[in-house]
Amino acid sequence: MDFKILDKLLAGERPYRLKQVNKAIFKDLLTNWDDTTNLPLELRSMLSRQFPLSIDGRIIDSRESDSVKAIIRIDGDMLIETVLMQHKTGRNTVCVSSQIGCALDCLFCQTGKLGYRRDLDPSEIIMQVLFFQRYLKSRGSSISNIVFMGMGEPFLNYDNVLEAVRSINNHEKFEIGARHISISTAGLPEKIKLFADEKIQVNLAVSLNAPNDELRSRIMPLNQKHKIPELMESVKYYIKRTNRKVMFEYVLIDGLNDSDEIAKELVDLLKGILCLVNLIPYNGEPPLKSPPKIRTGAFKNILQENGLNVTQRSRFGSDIKSACGQLVFGEERSEG
Ligand code: SAH
Numbered sequence: 001m002d003f004k005i006l007d008k009l010l011a012g013e014r015p016y017r018l019k020q021v022n023k024a025i026f027k028d029l030l031t032n033w034d035d036t037t038n039l040p041l042e043l044r045s046m047l048s049r050q051f052p053l054s055i056d057g058r059i060i061d062s063r064e065s066d067s068v069k070a071i072i073r074i075d076g077d078m079l080i081e082t083v084l085m086q087h088k089t090g091r092n093t094v095c096v097s098s099q100i101g102c103a104l105d106c107l108f109c110q111t112g113k114l115g116y117r118r119d120l121d122p123s124e125i126i127m128q129v130l131f132f133q134r135y136l137k138s139r140g141s142s143i144s145n146i147v148f149m150g151m152g153e154p155f156l157n158y159d160n161v162l163e164a165v166r167s168i169n170n171h172e173k174f175e176i177g178a179r180h181i182s183i184s185t186a187g188l189p190e191k192i193k194l195f196a197d198e199k200i201q202v203n204l205a206v207s208l209n210a211p212n213d214e215l216r217s218r219i220m221p222l223n224q225k226h227k228i229p230e231l232m233e234s235v236k237y238y239i240k241r242t243n244r245k246v247m248f249e250y251v252l253i254d255g256l257n258d259s260d261e262i263a264k265e266l267v268d269l270l271k272g273i274l275c276l277v278n279l280i281p282y283n284g285e286p287p288l289k290s291p292p293k294i295r296t297g298a299f300k301n302i303l304q305e306n307g308l309n310v311t312q313r314s315r316f317g318s319d320i321k322s323a324c325g326q327l328v329f330g331e332e333r334s335e336g
Contacts, residue, residue, distance in 0.1 A: 001130075003123045003167070006051050013043070019172065025053065026173040029134045057131045070131055074124055078117070081151060082128040084135070084143075092136055093145040096128045098161050099152025104186050106207075107219045108251050108282055111151045119157040125164035129174060146176055148183040149205070155183070155191035165202055178202045184249060186222050189234035196238040204238060205247040205278070206231070210257050211265040219257065232269070239274050246275045252296055253282045254289040263302035270308055277303055280313040 010018050020038055024030045033039070033048045057072035066086040071079050083095040102109070103116035129146065136142050146168055148154040154161045165181060168174045184205035185192065195204065210216035216223040223231075235246055248270065252258045270277065279300055281290035291299070296312070303310045 001051065001053070001055070001123055001127055003126065009046065009050055017043070021047070022172045025130070026133075026175075029130070029137050031134065055127055055131050055134075059135065068132075068135075070128070070135075072128060072131060074120075074127070080120065080124065080128065082131065083150065084132045091144050092132075092141060093147055094129060094132045094143050095147050095150045096125055096164075097150030097152055098125065098148055098154040098157045102152050103156065104153055104220065104222050106186065106209075106221070108209075108253060108284060108288055110284060119160060120152070122160050122163040122167065125160065126167050129168060133174065143174070143176060145180045146182070147205075148181075153186055153188075155185045155188045155195070158191055158194070162198065162200075165200070169200070169202075182247070186220060187226060187231045188222075189226050189230045192231075192234040193237050196234075196241040201242075201244070203244070203247065205249055206235060207251075208248040208266075209251050211262060211269045215257060215262070219253075228269070232273075235275075236273070244274075246273070247278050248275055249278045249280060251280045251282050252291050252299065254291045254295070256288070258291040258295050258299055260298065260302060263299045264306075267303060267306040267308060271306065276309045276311060278311050278313055 006021070007018075010021060017039070020036075024033075024036050024039070028036075030036060031053050033044045033053060036044060039047075055072060056074075057070050060069045060071065066088075068084045068086070070082045070084070072082060073079055078100055080097050080100060082097060085093045085095065087093065097120065099116065099119050101114035101117035102111045105112040105115075128150075129143065133143050148161060161183065165178075165183070168176050168181060169178050178201040182203035182205050183195070184207060186207050192204070192206070195202075207220070208216075209219050210223075211228075213223060213227050216228060238244070239246060250257075250266070266277070279296065281296055282288055283290065290296075300310050300312060
């Protein structure tokens with residue numbers, strides 16, 4: 001499915017054809033062009049050949065939680081992972097990947113261990129959304145939120161991600177409100193500023209993970225190049241331009257970034273900034289560990305007592321390795 005080709009294929013057609021085709025893909029969620037009733041036979045067979053609607057994906061069910069992982073094959077042998085989180089409130093959030101692998105190699109993240117493989121193009125991002133929209137339709141439901149928190153660094157694939165976001169938001173396509181879409185970045189200051197200047201109301205999340213440069217550089221090598229003052233300056237620019245709240249994500253790791261002193265440093269860094277802190281207990285393999293519950297609670301209390309808005313992310317799908325930072329499939333592994 002290559003949406004760039006689609007525009008070319010329909011270039012000679014009447015303008016309303018594109019509307020009909022978009023409706024078939026994004027609203028009716030058809031998986032076969034023969035199921036359309038309003039397209040001429042010739043067009044249908046041309047589309048079947050040149051723009052097949054099938055997606056080569058499979059579902060891995062999570063028994064422990066309400067999260068479902070899908071593995072989608074692209075390009076013959078590359079695999080991308082996408083996760084659906086079904087919240088009790090009825091909210092259905094899809095966590096999409098923006099790259100295969102990742103170049104940033106954050107200490108706590110499994111995807112980084114793969115290294116960087118390649119960027120996903122807009123069609124490959126859209127396909128992940130389409131896959132779960134179809135899945136939910138068969139269960140009488142639909143996607144309500146999209147988060148770019150899967151594999152990869154969205155702002156290192158900026159143009160493709162933004163193009164995909166526009167399709168997700170487009171009223172002829174998925175029609176998911178911009179305020180229901182979030183992009184999470186490890187913190188690329190120049191891209192945060194660029195994003196601030198886009199006329200789009202998509203939410204920004206920044207993975208902070210530490211309040212000082214020494215610690216943050218150990219956890220996120222990217223910080224050696226873009227230090228916290230530069231990051232915060234770009235975040236302040238974003239808030240000034242958009243008047244929107246920023247979410248700071250903070251993965252809590254036992255004995256590393258979870259002490260009372262560090263919580264107080266975090267307060268000093270974020271005080272007065274229009275933001276929300278999202279605490280995420282580390283979820284993954286040893287030697288790193290998540291802090292004991294009591295430590296997480298104490299850390300959270302210090303932030304709250306000092307006036308910061310704090311939420312704690314619940315764990316989704318750790319049994320199927322679909323929790324944050326555990327998306328590692330990059331290419332098919334031989335089964336023997
Ligand atoms: N590159 C982007 C998006 C991918 S990470 C970014 O850095 O924001 C998406 C979220 O998963 C981030 O909030 C990150 O902090 C979190 N995460 C990654 N690995 C994790 C782990 N092992 N345990 C808990 N959260 C993790």
